Amino acid sequence: MSQHVHLLIVRYTVPPAQVGPHVPAHVRYLERHHEEGVFLVSGTSVPAELGGAIVATGVSRERVEQITAEDPFVRAGVAAYEIVTIDAGRRHPALAELLGSATEREAPVAR
Template identity: 45%
Template sequence: MFIVSLRYVVPVEEVEPHMAGHMAWLDRCYADGIFLASGRKVPRTGGVILARGERAALEACLAEDPFAVHGVAEFEIIECAISRTVDRLDALKE
């Protein structure tokens, strides 16, 4: 399991032109089964993604995000082994 922290490195106004492409990219990553959950940070300084799979595949996927391609965001990948959840989130356990 991976927690991806996305941080904008430019003002949010410079991020906006790439939002449609970013959303389409998210849709593809969900369809491919890589992403489990995602959302924006509060305050709006970036986002967070829960992902699964191999780290190399995740890194390749993140490199295709229009935010990364256009240099408006950076990603931090945190790998973790989920061992305890509420019953509704058992699928996250390794």
């Protein structure tokens, strides 16, 4: 069984100086989703002033869209996400436990 992996590309929509005040809330957002096991990797792009990226798994595309809409950067209007969903049919054996046959963790979608 393949597992969906989501590449979340975060792009600033304003100059980096306007992003700065929202970084602490964004870091708390990242930490929460890392603790839940949804975010596997997150970090700034190189160069950092472009934004960043996140690798997420274990949830549906719909849930990822909901999660990204909750990002303080998005709520403040300083960044936007591009979501690329990958059907991870082939993967390195070291990722088997993370991406193996885990069932998707679903939470109710807010309406």
